[in-house]
Amino acid sequence: MEQTLTHSLQRPSVLGGAMIIAGTAVGAGMFSIPVVTAGVWFSLSVVLLLVTWACMYLSGLMILESNLHYPAGASFHTMVGDLLGKGWNSVNGLSIAFVLYILTYAYISAGGSIITHTLAPLAEVGQPLAGGVFALLVGFIVWLSTRAVDRLSTILIGGMVITFLLSTGDMFTHVDRAILFDSADTQANYLPYALAALPYLLTSFGYHGNVPGLVKYYNKDSRAVVRSLLYGTLIALVIYIFWQYVIQGNISRAAFRQIIAEGGNIGSLLKQMGSVASGPLVTQLLNAFSYMALASSFLGVSLGLFDYIADMLRFADTPSGRAKSALATFVPPTIGALLFPNGFLYAIGFAGLAATIWAVIVPALMAHASRRRFPQASYRVPGGTAVIILVIAFGLLNAAAHILSLFNLLPIYR
Secondary structure: OHHHHHHHHHOOOHHHHHHHHHHHHOOHHHHHHHHHOOOOHHHHHHHHHHHHHHHHHHHHHHHHHHHOOOOOOOOHHHHHHHHHOHHHHHHHHHHHHHHHHHHHHHHHHHHHHHHHHHHOOOOOOOHHHHHHHHHHHHHHHHHHOHHHHHHHHHHHHHHHHHHHHHHHHHHHOOOOHHHHOOOOOOOOOOHHHHHHHHHHHHHOOOOHHHHHHHHHHOOOOHHHHHHHHHHHHHHHHHHHHHHHHHHHOOOOOOOHHHHHHOOOOHHHHHHHHHHHOOOHHHHHHHHHHHHHHHHHHHHHHHHHHHHHHHHHHOOOOOHHHHHHHHHHHHHHHHHHHHHOOOOHHHHHHHHHHHHHHHHHHHHHHHHHHHHHHOOOOOOOOOOHHHHHHHHHHHHHHHHHHHHHHHOOOOOOOO
16 A cells, blocks of 8 residues: 555656646747638637647657657657658658757747837837847857756746736637627638648647657656646647637737738737737736747747757767857758748748648558557557548648648638
């Protein structure tokens, strides 16, 4: 009895794992959701979020299924190389690097947009300059140490929770059902815009890089990992639906045309949110939330890219080695943000395209391969081969949607 009690006390909490998953998924990318779903509007956006959540949750379970056949902590690189071969391993590695680079660029672009927006009443600051300063500050923190990133991220997440609840709580009480359900436009057509929104929503449920770490954290306890993934992704889903309710219940569908015309960056959305806020305090809380959400996401993504580059190029963990890693991490996306300052939405879409490979298609292929190699597996994702086909089809649909959108072959709300 005493041994059982001690063991249960030492077992990591499922809630802790769920918060890791939710914290990874939820971030600055959520600012893109109301903009990219302006065409489909609230009701259909909830349906799309539910479909995306289900498929991304299943693909995470497929990573778990494959990972359980390897030593605890085995990385994506190990699993993909062993199950799918060197070719897929190279494709997977390139897609991960691309996602990290394109998101780093997106967050620099968004940082410049927010700084320009918040300083507008005081001084006129160019967005490229603001983005460059933002990148320099975050780059310095990442260069210092992982511990510095950890401590600052903890503070930022705490501040995010407080400012999110206070600002959206106020806007929640002012939701207009006529705006939320677009009652004024009786001729509106929503369904044609659904496909174009999918790749952006996929990016908002990205947590898959954490699954091998959770397998190690829970000592290969598949039940604990499954529950962590379920609760964590559900927390993200509820936050996104609430966010949609608050934003699309206060800002009219027609008003989003102006946001999209300005590039769909965070500053443009904040400007519209400020115009419907009940007072200046709410506006400042929204600004504070956007800063902290962006900084938290930027720190996490850029640290991942920093470590990836340091490992790939074998830079030493010394001040000079970390400086080389920092330059390789931040210089290319910062140059991109200086040349194309309003690429936030485009970057999120491209991240969704690349994430389709490593977070959707590759996990499904690994699950299929692992079932053939390990027929007596202790854990399998329910649904058999049909679920694997469903997830692959979802990934291919997302990839096709983004490519068709790039060539203006899909209706896009403007």
